[in-house]
Amino acid sequence: MPRELHGKRLVGYAMGSFGITLTNIFSEVFSFQYYVYTINLDSLLVSIGLSFTIIISAIFAIIFGVVVDNKKPSKIGKRRPFLLIGLPIWIFTNIIIWFPPWKCPQNNSMFLPTALFFWVVTMSKSLFGTLIFNVYLSMLPEQSQTLENREKVASLRVIFRIIASVISIFMPLLVQSLVDDPQNVKWWQSSGKLMLLYIPIIGSVFTVFGLVSVLCVFFSVDESFHEINPDFEKPKFSMKNIISHLGLPARDKKFRIIVTSDFIMSFGAFWGFLIFSFQTYVLNFREAQFFIYVLISIFGKLGWYIYWKQVIKKKTERRELFNSYLVCLLIGGMVSFLDLFYLIPSLNFGSKLLLYIIIFSTILGSDYSLPLFAIPITASLIHDAASKIDSANIEKSISEISGIYYGFSSFLTSAGYSISTLIAGIILTGANAENPTIILILIATRGVFNGIGLIWLRRLKFNEL
Template sequence: MTAEKIKEEPRLLEGAQLYGYSSGVFGQILPIVLINSYIFIYYTYVIGLNALLVSIGTAIGSTILALSAPIFGFIVDKKKPSKIGKRRPFLLYSLPVLVLSIIIIWYSPAAQQFGSFNWGITLFLWSLLGLFFLSYSLLRATYLSMTPEQSQDEENRIKIGSLIGMFSILGTVLGIFIPLILQSQLENPDNIYNTPQDREFLFFTLPLLGWVVAIITILFTLAAYYSTDEDFLEVKEQSIEGIKKQKANLKDVFKNLLRPFKDQNFKLYILSILLMSIGIRILTKDLPLFMTFVLYLRDAEFITYILPLIIFAVLGFVLWSKRANTKGVKKTYVQATWMISFSLIATALLLIEMPEPIMLWA
């Protein structure tokens, strides 16, 4: 591959490469949504650990994710291209710790009593959550940084973005759906700790599920890895060898993170993403808890209530994808954000106590 050819032909992802790279996000979204939506129930109501300690663990993991992302971005950017690429290798580097944490986190010993302040189990959980979010941060930062280099064509990037969105929705829906399926199989989902058969079922099922999700993560990450190449970066590196590069260090990276906030539009954009992310994550984490301890759902009722999520997810993806093509990405994004905001505000209606006769299951 010559420098002239690289300059003449824009890089594209097409065919199997397009689908292979885009599907890589499925192996990222599924494990993190599953852990976010069920780790609290598992460690609080199955293992018996104090709820506050479990919550602190998830907060530690999220903090590690936020702080490590720019660090890994810096490390990946500083890496010199090799025969297997510049960013691609980091997809593989993230896998061992990520996969092990996905599996081992479900093998915790049980507490002797419900709500226990067991520091052995606490350190076990905190450590594995920290390792999971740290390795996930490396995988995610690497994957997201590859798209602009793998595709230089705007239409091709829209295709990639649409497919990534589709696989993200699939991973999110499954990540929420699986815990509700588990809840539907329990005899007393609101009193798991004191129901031996329910605890035994989850002690068997969750580790097995961890293995399945870990294998899925490996397969889809490898699909993204083998669907891309970074030979062009080697040529690019050779073509600028004589140019003096500006040195950067980690301190500069964190300092430059604040520079875009000087722009008022960027502030508003980030604020909208922050608020929307908080709302969606609260909904994702609280949905199984709300259905179990507020609605008191049982058996197939969990599935019945969640089926509309799948329908709306598919229809929503098709609708907004078409609208983005006809009305433009920016206008569509603003409209979608407003609808999400109103929908999240509307969930406050769930806090109002309803008369029993009008409840659907009464």
């Protein structure tokens, strides 16, 4: 009988999406803003740190995938122990990142001690966060084995992810609305001192939620189905072993097309850390105006979620689910080009505000609805791959490939995101960080990469699903 997640176990597993998202979004999006505009570290140094960190994390996503797949099952399971291994350092680094021991001097934004601290802490945080997230994702094909239940899991995870994203954005916007001058928040300025006080408190509280959520996953997942084999021989860990395992998802045509498309579209994913700059330097928001984004985030994400949830109810086959996935991508990509209308000098504030609502509610709604399709499709593809390896013992096959499949996917998307983040950081160096035209063009590139990724996805014929 296929395993499924229901009741407390379903909520507990999906809760991981809340804590991980809450902690990661706040850290990944606001760390750029915090270090560039408050700590006074040059955007190039911040981007270099973020980019190389993502690259290293991408590489380790594959390594962690191989290690977890080849872990000998113990009394507490096969993947669950790795949650406890990664948790302490992930929690510690998510807190200390907001407390740099050195702030960049007023006349030296290239201050190396601050840069080194940021790089080391960010790298450590991302490495152990990658371990936790890889384990969390790779559990799903084993825990939920029917398309209907996977859609149920995806639905609840998306809801938790939406709630977490709204909270993670709301709190820093609250702080930004309280400062007298949001365009001047360096650490030596009065507005910057408020940032130094409140942002670390928010980051620490969010990290506690991350801790609780990961523990909920640990206690909700049952891995007792793994056979505890005393004769189990752990495969030799080597580069040859890693490459051998990496070849599995790389040779899987259907999976390869999907993750390559994700890789292409990840080049436009950096738009998230530009949202604060967009509000400040394009729309010139002040005080309570920053909360408009919170309303857009809530109603945009929930509105599109409800719409796509109704669409999915009518889809009984993966082929139909995949078709809706393409439409969701198309809508989210096309609307990105609308921000170029801001380049029209005569555009009044009312028109700018209307565009702002349309653009970002649709982008956010589409991005946060994508897991409704991606989660069940990916889990199903892994299940198919396992059945081809050993149809007589699918359980064993899934446990041996799930980690590397998700690791391979994380590697490609992280690689694309890191490259684009580095390029964006170079472009935003100096005065360009406050240039409205540069910010608008960078956001519009999201539509370009979404379009290319969509064209690539069309290579996957529906009858192949």
